[in-house]
Amino acid sequence: MLKVSSIISEDIQIIYNDLKDSLTEIEGSTWLISGGGGFLGSYFLDLLNYCNEKVFHNPCKVICIENFLSGTPERIKHLQNNQHIQIIKTDIVKPIEVYGDIDYIVHAASIASPSFYRKYPIETIEANVLGLKNLLD
Numbered sequence: 001m002l003k004v005s006s007i008i009s010e011d012i013q014i015i016y017n018d019l020k021d022s023l024t025e026i027e028g029s030t031w032l033i034s035g036g037g038g039f040l041g042s043y044f045l046d047l048l049n050y051c052n053e054k055v056f057h058n059p060c061k062v063i064c065i066e067n068f069l070s071g072t073p074e075r076i077k078h079l080q081n082n083q084h085i086q087i088i089k090t091d092i093v094k095p096i097e098v099y100g101d102i103d104y105i106v107h108a109a110s111i112a113s114p115s116f117y118r119k120y121p122i123e124t125i126e127a128n129v130l131g132l133k134n135l136l137d
């Protein structure tokens, strides 16, 4: 099985320790996370996966929308065949169809690195405006 780097694993452990009292509230919830292959989004995925594997009796379900415009598939490859995490390779600028109720939406599909948003200015604006609308729809 593929593993995340030890630095990320340590980060997840620290984040979990800091948040553990409030994380019980999200047990069994369903998440829609855009940009799950990016810096922030992938930490959400890893934290929820950590809770599912080590803490929760009732796991969270996670739907990740990612087009890998700037994120790399390798970053979340270890979650690819995870039974609770669905990674959908698509663009949030296009209408999204998701079935079932969503408890939490995290919009992390926005390019944050200057070298990438200078290269993809229109895509960055569209992900923030049309992508946010599509997620909320």
Ligand SMILES: NC(=O)c1ccc[n+]([C@@H]2O[C@H](COP(=O)([O-])OP(=O)(O)OC[C@H]3O[C@@H](n4cnc5c(N)ncnc54)[C@H](O)[C@@H]3O)[C@@H](O)[C@H]2O)c1
Binding pocket: 034, 035, 036, 037, 038, 039, 040, 041, 065, 066, 067, 068, 069, 070, 071, 072, 090, 091, 092, 093, 107, 108, 109, 110, 111, 112, 113, 123, 127, 131
């Ligand atoms: N990184 C930080 O420290 C930080 C702090 C505060 C707020 N933010 C905000 O959080 C958001 C995410 O930041 P980040 O650092 O994770 O960025 P990032 O560039 O690392 O990740 C963005 C991800 O979104 C994906 N993406 C881009 N357009 C997409 C589209 N149309 N459809 C699907 N996926 C798409 C990219 O492939 C990438 O994986 C940004 O809005 C940023 O401003 C970041």
